[in-house]
Amino acid sequence: MEVNLISDTVTKPSKGMLEAMFSAAVGDDVFKEDPSVNALEEEVASLFGKEVALFFPSGTMTNQTAIKIHTQPGQQLICDQYSHIFHYEGGGVSFNSGVSCRLLEGDRGRISADLIEEAINAPDFYHSPKTALVSLENTTNKGGGAVYDFAEIKKIKALCDQHQLALHLDGARLWNALEVTHESPKDYGAVFDTISLCFSKGLGCPVGSVLVGSKDAIEEALRIRKVFGGGMRQAGYLAAAATYALHHHRADLKEDHKKAKALSDALEASTIVQSVAPVETNIVIFSLKPDQNETEFIHKMREKGILFISLGKGKLRMVTHRDYTDAQHDYVLTTLTQLN
Numbered sequence: 001m002e003v004n005l006i007s008d009t010v011t012k013p014s015k016g017m018l019e020a021m022f023s024a025a026v027g028d029d030v031f032k033e034d035p036s037v038n039a040l041e042e043e044v045a046s047l048f049g050k051e052v053a054l055f056f057p058s059g060t061m062t063n064q065t066a067i068k069i070h071t072q073p074g075q076q077l078i079c080d081q082y083s084h085i086f087h088y089e090g091g092g093v094s095f096n097s098g099v100s101c102r103l104l105e106g107d108r109g110r111i112s113a114d115l116i117e118e119a120i121n122a123p124d125f126y127h128s129p130k131t132a133l134v135s136l137e138n139t140t141n142k143g144g145g146a147v148y149d150f151a152e153i154k155k156i157k158a159l160c161d162q163h164q165l166a167l168h169l170d171g172a173r174l175w176n177a178l179e180v181t182h183e184s185p186k187d188y189g190a191v192f193d194t195i196s197l198c199f200s201k202g203l204g205c206p207v208g209s210v211l212v213g214s215k216d217a218i219e220e221a222l223r224i225r226k227v228f229g230g231g232m233r234q235a236g237y238l239a240a241a242a243t244y245a246l247h248h249h250r251a252d253l254k255e256d257h258k259k260a261k262a263l264s265d266a267l268e269a270s271t272i273v274q275s276v277a278p279v280e281t282n283i284v285i286f287s288l289k290p291d292q293n294e295t296e297f298i299h300k301m302r303e304k305g306i307l308f309i310s311l312g313k314g315k316l317r318m319v320t321h322r323d324y325t326d327a328q329h330d331y332v333l334t335t336l337t338q339l340n
């Protein structure tokens, strides 16, 4: 049996999703004439109570576009040290926007208003880069699927307003956070200037992200998306998958969370595991006891057909997803129980 727990991006479209894609009405989206893309954008904008939404090929491009529209070259953004925008977007923050990152030591990828306040450069102190943007990530990827407390987000919003800073959310896995907290997407729409949402993670689409924001922000985003080469033609086939996922896959996320918790419990019980980070959603981060060889362990598990990755610095990661079946789950739990 092969079980892929490397990421929640490894899923293939469900049967219903494929049917929705096959039957999608399409047009040329570069001319804004794709009815399926237009419908998805309208639905997501309205779900988040934002004026407009824009469909993108990737979460990296939505984040990078947001950073570009909120900043000028030479300015600085504030984010957690584990942020995807800093670690895993190829240095796009500096390459695309000429912006530096002020990295904060948050709690599993989450930063607080107090930490942010200390990091804001005084606007009249011209020796330092001007702080322009705060970027949060919810749930956190490298932070192990941690979920923000919305009360803290509201404090961060008040601080951003006070200092005239833009506030962006990398919500690649916001769907997972909402499944846990049962907050409404509109709560999020009300505090963030822009939110990037991915359909290609837990929701199981092959491709697709959406950026929501004000009319002005998204008008600018449309231009930047073009510059980044992200204008797609009959993208409705992909948008139809995202709409299908929105209607049919969201509720399934709680299954992924339940399985992640069970994996965490099995790892906690193992004699070779040193620690498991708290599991709130679908990401499990754990480390082995110092006498264990991490590379050998990954290899041994791979031989048993169980795939996952190392994040470096002794951290191993397993991610549950909708293609991780009950039978696979039983097999992994049994295998973990037999570890020694």
Ligand SMILES: Cc1ncc(COP(=O)(O)O)c(C=O)c1O
Pocket: 009, 057, 058, 059, 060, 061, 063, 084, 085, 137, 139, 140, 141, 170, 172, 173, 198, 200, 209
């Ligand atoms: C938190 C977070 N943001 C953004 C992205 C980027 O998404 P994409 O792979 O679609 O570019 C990812 C991808 O895993 C992610 O985990």
